[in-house]
Amino acid sequence: MSAITNYDLFEELYAFIENPNNDINATIKEFGGSSFYIPSYKTTIRNDEIIEKYKQNLGQTGYVKKLAREYDLSEAQVYAITKDVREPGLF
Incomplete structure (x- = not known):
């Protein structure tokens, strides 16, 4: 639960x-x-959208930069949002 x-x-x-x-x-x-x-939009819908788009385009060169431009974020922010996808935890 x-x-x-x-x-x-x-x-x-x-x-x-x-x-x-x-x-x-x-x-x-x-x-x-x-x-x-x-x-807030950013902590629910926006971040979920970014994570889903990132998953669908894994391995595509320059995709983080594209997401950063699309959502008006820095590349560092996109990396922070997608960290769990890129570096899954042990648990």
Whole structure:
């Protein structure tokens, strides 16, 4: 069983609010008093996109540079984001 992340909690809130049977009162009853962190684009979607594109293009010369330009990042930032793909841990 994996730990529940802020992203998981945000998905639960979003699904609850999206349900037409839940009004503002139901939302307050369910989530009132809670503190929510809404995940940033860069730490969820953008980094996942970069990792997937990197995996699909492993071994392609100059691809890190291309990703850096595409996402307006430095090559060092792309290397940091893709570190786990390039250097898998033991566990």
